Ligand SMILES: Nc1ncnc2c1ncn2[C@@H]1O[C@H](COP(=O)(O)OS(=O)(=O)O)[C@@H](OP(=O)(O)O)[C@H]1O
Ligand SMILES: [Mg+2]
Ligand SMILES: [Mg+2]
């Protein structure tokens with residue numbers, strides 16, 4: 054059956070592997086792309102994924118818009134989640150010393166480099182390396198040093214084990230295992246500078262590395278930015294279950310039992326992948342693809358929506374776990390002045406953005422110390438997902454985050470405030486203004 058679909062993101066067409074604005078094309082989407090697409094696109098088969106058959110199915114003027122990018126991005130993040138689950142389990146069960154320190158003393162692991170290499174390789178294979186520009190967190194400086202030789206070996210092995218699994222996610226594996234040079238190349242290729250024009254991906258291979266090494270929450274965050282706007286966001290949350298009620302069980306499971314038990318079939322329902330496309334008004338959530346059930350793509354998805362709570366007394370706010378990353382004392386004072394009664398939910402990583410998008414919490418605040426510049430990969434995917442799920446994300450001055458200035462969120466006013474709705478947002482922004490001058494931030 055041919056399904057026609059459309060959306061309202063603008064008028065675009067594929068032109069020799071490049072998406073250019075201006076001309077409108079008509080497309081019959083029947084699981085295979087038609088004649089005006091590139092060679093790759095003609096031969097690849099893509100099932101229609103939730104979130105791609107948008108509410109505008111009946112629109113009279115079907116146009117193509119980021120559907121293929123979203124599809125590949127979700128599969129790549131699913132694959133990365135599987136990689137991370139394996140590495141985290143082995144880190145914890147062996148109590149192994151697999152954690153390196155970067156120049157700023159922040160942690161980095163085999164998983165950070167391996168996910169970056171894997172996602173970079175998948176995107177390049179899918180869209181052609183000359184069409185793919187990526188900004189990602191990790192580089193190869195520490196990895197290529199002699200003393201990291203063992204880590205590099207582990208990374209190459211982990212990437213190859215992961216890519217061997219790619220067909221289960223409807224992605225291509227390499228014909229031959231990647232060598233060290235190819236893996237290093239895939240990591241270092243993610244050195245785009247971003248900026249206001251054109252298209253680039255931004256990737257945080259493991260966000261919340263501290264949570265990751267502690268056996269706790271972390272996320273894999275991939276977003277596509279075009280002309281300074283985030284147009285797609287995908288968040289893989291391998292330890293954030295589809296249902297919030299399972300969180301306690303899994304926490305206990307992970308912290309206590311996983312020390313004794315190897316990865317089991319349960320690993321799939323511990324996590325989820327959330328994604329959204331700008332302008333669609335929808336955000337979607339999938340379970341992780343089950344490892345032991347021979348299930349292959351397509352995966353099922355359900356829509357997610359922000360909470361309808363706008364009474365501060367009933368709202369939950371979340372913030373970084375580490376006091377060094379965000380002032381807990383400032384948010385405590387602010388919470389008190391707004392009338393927030395509940396204990397803050399402190400969770401590592403962009404899982405906080407996922408929690409707001411899913412309606413598990415209503416407010417996210419991050420106020421880093423003066424002088425710290427937030428990086429785009431720590432926010433891009435989460436911002437578009439919350440916005441499409443019905444929420445609001447701005448800086449503390451009420452302005453949108455600016456993804457058009459390179460790797461940093463330049464000009465960010467004080468901090469990031471995300472809420473489930475405009476009412477709550479106004480209250481928080483006003484309270485920040487009222488308490489800022491008396492704070493020591
Ligand atoms: N000093 C300081 N201030 C503010 N932010 C910092 C700081 N140092 C690091 N980072 C970035 O914070 C990312 C993790 O943010 P979280 O909200 O998950 O913080 S926390 O781990 O829950 O405390 C973390 O992302 P990852 O490095 O991907 O883990 C960093 O990019
Ligand atoms: Mg880091
Ligand atoms: Mg990060």
Ligand SMILES: [Mg+2]
Pocket residue numbers: 165190257258259260261262
């Ligand atoms: Mg990271």
